[in-house]
Structures are given as C-alpha cells and as structure tokens.
Amino acid sequence: MHFGRHRFALGFLAVGVLALTSCGTDRNVTTADLNTELRQLEVDCGDASVVAEGSSAQKNAMDVFARDFGVKCEGRQLNYTASGSGKGISAFTAGQVDFAGSDEALNSAEAAKARKRCEGNPAWNIPMVFGPLAITYNLPGVDDLNLSPETIAKIYQGEITRWNDPAIQRLNQGADLPGTEIVPFYRSDESGTSANFQEYLSIATHGMWNGSGKTFRPGSGVGQGRAGTDGVTSSVEQTEGGIAYAAWAFPKNAGLGIAAIDSGNGPVELTSRSAGKAIDGAEIAGTGHDLRLNLESIYGNDSPGVYPLVLATYEVVCSAGYDKQTAKSVTAALRIAAHAGQENLEQAGYVPLPPKFREKVLDAVEAIRT
Structure with a gap:
C-alpha cells in the first residue's frame, strides 16, 4: 500500500x-x-x-x-x-x-x-x-565555570540567586566569582529539549527536581521564558549573569561560556569525547x-570523564x-x-x-x- x-x-x-x-x-x-x-x-x-x-x-x-x-x-x-x-x-x-x-x-x-x-x-x-545540551552562561571575566546537577537545579528553583553563592564557589576553588545576580532563561514553548533537561535534573539530583515534560516549570517567579533555542541563547548573550540550557551548537557558535558539569567525580568539560562516553554507556x-x-543510564552516569547531559x-x-x-x-x-x-x-x-x-x-x- x-x-x-x-x-x-x-x-x-x-x-x-x-x-x-x-x-x-x-x-x-x-x-x-x-x-x-x-x-x-x-x-x-x-x-x-x-x-x-x-x-x-x-x-x-x-x-x-x-x-x-x-x-x-x-x-x-x-x-x-x-x-x-x-x-x-x-x-x-x-x-x-x-x-x-x-x-x-x-x-x-x-x-x-x-x-x-x-x-x-x-x-x-x-x-x-x-x-549534547550545554549549560551556557554570560559572566565576563569567568572563562571556566564548574556546576553540579544540584546547583543547576537550585538556580532554576530560585534557591541560588548570585554567582558567588557558596555552593558555586565550592565547585570553583580559587575562582573570583562576582556577586552578579543570576538570570536564568528557559524555553517558553513546548520543547523536547526542556523535557530531556528536566529528566536529566530529576535523575542526576535523585529527585531534587520534580518537574517533567515538554513544558518547563521553574520555581515560582524564577527566570524568564524565551521561545526556541535561538531565543534563550541570544538572551544569555545579551544579559550579564544570564544562564540557559541549549543545544551545544548555539552557544558554541556564539562564543558563549559553557560550564563543565561535576557529577561527583570531578568537573567534565563538554567535548565530543566526553559526550561520546555517555552514549557508549547507554542501555537499551x-x-x-x-x-x-x-535515560537513567545516560543522565545518571557519574563516571569520571563522562558528560551526561546528552x-x-x-x-x-x-x-x-x-x-x-x-x-x-x-x-x-x-x-x-x-x-x-x-x-x-x-x-x-x-x-x-x-x-x-x-x-x-x-x-x-x-x-x-x-
């Protein structure tokens, strides 16, 4: 037929x-x-x-x-x-x-x-x-930034509001982090990217994050919604203190900062090799x-050298x-x-x-x- x-x-x-x-x-x-x-x-x-x-x-x-x-x-x-x-x-x-x-x-x-x-x-x-999904940020003078799944979740829940918060400082020993206000951006449209990001946060924080689905739900009054990956990326680019989750190519091409993720065994930068290790560890x-x-076999992979947000x-x-x-x-x-x-x-x-x-x-x- x-x-x-x-x-x-x-x-x-x-x-x-x-x-x-x-x-x-x-x-x-x-x-x-x-x-x-x-x-x-x-x-x-x-x-x-x-x-x-x-x-x-x-x-x-x-x-x-x-x-x-x-x-x-x-x-x-x-x-x-x-x-x-x-x-x-x-x-x-x-x-x-x-x-x-x-x-x-x-x-x-x-x-x-x-x-x-x-x-x-x-x-x-x-x-x-x-x-890979990048955690992209705009923080002049900070070229290297480490974040954990827990700190990312707390940023979007409104529990961490300044870049020099002690929880972020502990992950960035020796770094001179400013007291700039954190401005989180998220997808306002229904998005598979948001669904996967929320699934990642839920798995990687062992349930600290309880949002799910294609509609992103930050903490009450937290952050600003933008339509599309272009929308969140350009907003970070224009906003000092901004942060967002976005497909790797967009912040990479815009020259924005991309955070390394520390899942408990040291910070891992986003590269083809580190993301490829997450794919190799994926279970069917x-x-x-x-x-x-x-997805738990990807998002919950805390092995050294693995970038799990893929x-x-x-x-x-x-x-x-x-x-x-x-x-x-x-x-x-x-x-x-x-x-x-x-x-x-x-x-x-x-x-x-x-x-x-x-x-x-x-x-x-x-x-x-x-």
Missing part, C-alpha cells in the same frame, strides 16, 4: 537543495567530498525521495544527512521539516511522512497509532542523532530492534509496511546517516555515533523489511 505523503515539492525544496551544497559554502558537493566510509558504502537507493518531519534539535544534523544522501543517491532528496517532535509524530502516524524525528521515544498511545499507520507492524525508535530499554533508551533524537520508522521503493529509500537514507562524517557533525554541534553503538543502529536499519 502507498501511503499518501506530503511531497512539498516547492515549500521544502530548500532542504533538498541543501543536500547538494556543502555546509557553510556554496560550492557543489561531489562524492570526493564524502568521508571514506561513505565513498565506499554501497546502498540500494530505491526510486523515491524521502520526506521526514519533527525535532528541531536534529535539524543541522539532518542538513548533513540530506547533503550526503543527495550525493550518494543522485536525483533523490531527503526533505526534512523541523516542526518539533510532536508535530513530527503526528505527521508520521497520519502517514504524511516517511519517518519522524523525536526527542522522546513513542509513548503507548503513539505506538498504537504508529502500528496502524505501519499496516499492523510496530514502529521502531532508532536513536540516530545525539546532541526497548526490545529487539526498537532501540528506546534507558539529548538523543530518535528516527521513528516503520519496521515494515512501506511500499517497496519507499522502504529502500528510507533504509538508504538512514544507513547514510549512520555513516555521516565526524567533522561535519561536530561542527554542527552533534556527537558522531561511537562504533559499538552504531552497530546496533545499523542492525535495526538493515532489519526494516523491504
């Missing part, structure tokens, strides 16, 4: 065009520009372009995947609309797109709708994109090829039920995504899949029935 899908021939052609240009330049990309793995990778592209929708957190990674897909599968496009996780799941369960990007795995109600959309077959959650909570993650974005796909050509194209797009180059992904603010974890992802992708 062919599902009715929005092809958005004009409206979302921009992402398809992005697939044919290199990140940050206007020159055409050729096979020679791909990493060695992708050049040698053999894929059955199918005859269809691929349409997907969902999480804005993975938008920049999807631009990289779309570019590589357009090169490996000439004449096909991967068109991705960054509309948010909820809208992506709705579009997927309605049969309007081939797969959804979501910052959270399907819940039971969504899984039931997805099974119907997939012709009676289960949908799988495949964690393809990992983007799903069964078979449904790779739903046990958001996983799933590609939600049908295990079977696509028409044959669409199944081939979806499989090809996800295989190419799993082999995407480290340099381009890191520049875009993401952590490439560690080799052992990538094997699990590729096993699931190869199991999609065509």
Whole structure:
C-alpha cells in the first residue's frame, strides 16, 4: 500500500537543495567530498525521495544527512521539516511522512497509532542523532565555570540567586566569582529539549527536581521564558549573569561560556569525547530492534570523564509496511546517516555515533523489511 505523503515539492525544496551544497559554502558537493566510509558504502537507493518531519534539535544534523544522501543517491532528496517532535509524530502516524524525528521515544498511545499507520507492524525508535545540551552562561571575566546537577537545579528553583553563592564557589576553588545576580532563561514553548533537561535534573539530583515534560516549570517567579533555542541563547548573550540550557551548537557558535558539569567525580568539560562516553554507556530499554533508551543510564552516569547531559533524537520508522521503493529509500537514507562524517557533525554541534553503538543502529536499519 502507498501511503499518501506530503511531497512539498516547492515549500521544502530548500532542504533538498541543501543536500547538494556543502555546509557553510556554496560550492557543489561531489562524492570526493564524502568521508571514506561513505565513498565506499554501497546502498540500494530505491526510486523515491524521502520526506521526514519533527525535532528541531536534529535539524543541522539532518542538513548533513540530506547533503550526503543527495550525493550518494543522485536525483533523490531527503526533505526534512523541523516542526518539533510532536508535530513530527503526528505527521508520521497520519502517514504524511516517511519517518519522524523525536526527542522522546513513542509513548503507548503513539505506538498504537504508529502500528496502524505501519499496516499492523510496530514502529521502531532508532536513536540516530545525539546532541549534547550545554549549560551556557554570560559572566565576563569567568572563562571556566564548574556546576553540579544540584546547583543547576537550585538556580532554576530560585534557591541560588548570585554567582558567588557558596555552593558555586565550592565547585570553583580559587575562582573570583562576582556577586552578579543570576538570570536564568528557559524555553517558553513546548520543547523536547526542556523535557530531556528536566529528566536529566530529576535523575542526576535523585529527585531534587520534580518537574517533567515538554513544558518547563521553574520555581515560582524564577527566570524568564524565551521561545526556541535561538531565543534563550541570544538572551544569555545579551544579559550579564544570564544562564540557559541549549543545544551545544548555539552557544558554541556564539562564543558563549559553557560550564563543565561535576557529577561527583570531578568537573567534565563538554567535548565530543566526553559526550561520546555517555552514549557508549547507554542501555537499551526497548526490545529487539526498537532501540528506546534507558535515560537513567545516560543522565545518571557519574563516571569520571563522562558528560551526561546528552539529548538523543530518535528516527521513528516503520519496521515494515512501506511500499517497496519507499522502504529502500528510507533504509538508504538512514544507513547514510549512520555513516555521516565526524567533522561535519561536530561542527554542527552533534556527537558522531561511537562504533559499538552504531552497530546496533545499523542492525535495526538493515532489519526494516523491504
């Protein structure tokens, strides 16, 4: 059966065009520009372009995947609309797109709708994109800052209000912290980023933080809400004493301060290596090829050298039920995504899949029935 899908021939052609240009330049990309793995990778592209929708957190990674897909599968496009996780799941369960990007795995109600959309077959959650969340701050003269999960939670609960608070000072021995007022910013819109940040705070503080879900709920009267990652990042940039949680790429590109996190075994700076260790330690909570993650194994990982605040974005796909050509194209797009180059992904603010974890992802992708 062919599902009715929005092809958005004009409206979302921009992402398809992005697939044919290199990140940050206007020159055409050729096979020679791909990493060695992708050049040698053999894929059955199918005859269809691929349409997907969902999480804005993975938008920049999807631009990289779309570019590589357009090169490996000439004449096909991967068109991705960054509309948010909820809208992506709705579009997927309605049969309007081939797969959804979501910052959270399907819940039971969504899984039931997805099974119907997939012709009676289960949908799988495949964690393809990992983007660290940075705790970004604006504190002139303070180039290195250490925070713990508890101090972050207390800032957003209104219990710590000055940067020279003794709890922060203890984590930054010898640092000259100013008495500047802390101005917390948070996402005012419903956000998978907020849901994951709150899940992290709850797990890492052993329940000190009791908020949950896509709507962020700070302490009464604490902080200022802003729409989108751009909104919170630009607000920190413009506000001395500001702090926010945001996808790594945004404060990194803006040159803002990024705090190291001390989970009890020393402060850990946010790098691809330290975030990659969190991914390597991730446990699978799903069964078979449904790779739903046990978030406690990531957010509660206090091992030395691990940066645990890493958001996983799933590609939600049908295990079977696509028409044959669409199944081939979806499989090809996800295989190419799993082999995407480290340099381009890191520049875009993401952590490439560690080799052992990538094997699990590729096993699931190869199991999609065509």
